[in-house]
Amino acid sequence: MLHFADVHIGMENFGRLDSESGLNSRIRDFLRRMDDMIAFAKDNQVDLTVFAGDAFKTRTPSPTLQDQFAYRVQDLADLAPVIMLVGNHDLPPADKRASSIQIYDTLRVKNVIVADTFDAFAVETRAGEVAIGTAPYPLRQRLLREQDTAGLSIADIDDMMRAVLAQTLESLAADADVISAQRGGCPRVLIGHFTVEGAVWGSERGIMLGRDIQAPLSALADARWDYVALGHIHKHQNLTEGRADVPPVVYSGSLDRVDFGEENELKGFCWVELRRGGAQWSFKRSKARPFLTLRADLRETADPTRALLNLIEEQAE
Numbered sequence: 001m002l003h004f005a006d007v008h009i010g011m012e013n014f015g016r017l018d019s020e021s022g023l024n025s026r027i028r029d030f031l032r033r034m035d036d037m038i039a040f041a042k043d044n045q046v047d048l049t050v051f052a053g054d055a056f057k058t059r060t061p062s063p064t065l066q067d068q069f070a071y072r073v074q075d076l077a078d079l080a081p082v083i084m085l086v087g088n089h090d091l092p093p094a095d096k097r098a099s100s101i102q103i104y105d106t107l108r109v110k111n112v113i114v115a116d117t118f119d120a121f122a123v124e125t126r127a128g129e130v131a132i133g134t135a136p137y138p139l140r141q142r143l144l145r146e147q148d149t150a151g152l153s154i155a156d157i158d159d160m161m162r163a164v165l166a167q168t169l170e171s172l173a174a175d176a177d178v179i180s181a182q183r184g185g186c187p188r189v190l191i192g193h194f195t196v197e198g199a200v201w202g203s204e205r206g207i208m209l210g211r212d213i214q215a216p217l218s219a220l221a222d223a224r225w226d227y228v229a230l231g232h233i234h235k236h237q238n239l240t241e242g243r244a245d246v247p248p249v250v251y252s253g254s255l256d257r258v259d260f261g262e263e264n265e266l267k268g269f270c271w272v273e274l275r276r277g278g279a280q281w282s283f284k285r286s287k288a289r290p291f292l293t294l295r296a297d298l299r300e301t302a303d304p305t306r307a308l309l310n311l312i313e314e315q316a317e
Helices: 025-043 062-078 153-183 305-315
Strands: 002-004 050-051 082-085 112-115 120-123 126-137 188-193 228-233 249-251 266-274 280-284
Touching: 002 025, 002 062, 025 126, 062 082, 082 126, 120 153, 126 153, 153 188, 228 266
Parallel strands: 002 050, 050 082, 082 112, 126 188, 188 228, 228 249
Antiparallel strands: 002 266, 120 126, 266 280
């Protein structure tokens, strides 16, 4: 199984126009990382792909960016089923509008499932069935639809959202348990897009869209799941590292660097060997563009500009 997230097509930080493609060079970086990942998936005969949210930088990507992303989604769908979760950057800018990835569901693209609700279902792969739980970015108007929030403070509403989110995740685990049992005990995977308590942030807060609610780790570190595939936080991490009694709860991280806040972070995707009762997984590093901070004291330099250019040239060599 291939697990990736946070592609953010449209990110142009520190880029320049590429005359050959007409795209910003940073956009090409992210697209190339996707191409490399797809090549790996093909070479290793992927059985299932899960995308844990945030396809684009904005909620209203240009047709050109949608086109570039669609080519790659189709490439993945030609290999195996693809489950695409709606992240906060994928959400529509207004209620009752389509998300930026809804078109795949509308067109009934073969082998592509768009997950925009909390749901549990089974997916057939060439290696067998998998029980899937989907937990898209938690929206207040959806989570608290049946709750009375009149007169509550923002802090009280946030607490209520956390409690309802935990209950919803518990229900998903129970539903996946039933689905798995009905299919001879097939593996179970939860796909989520939100912050989990204890996770280490990258630089994504600078591009955050919407209020952020933290899910309790205990709601995810549940032995009824075999692997928890997360998106939203750009720093790759396993929140249950060293624990054998619970499944891996893993942020794949982003495929490439967004800015200098991610200078020292490894970028890539996760490759998972699924089985009921456990999963073996590994992190596959991508050839992310290096971000390098140069430090120099130019206060007593006669020509600071020249000195700085020399330093840059030395590093380039």
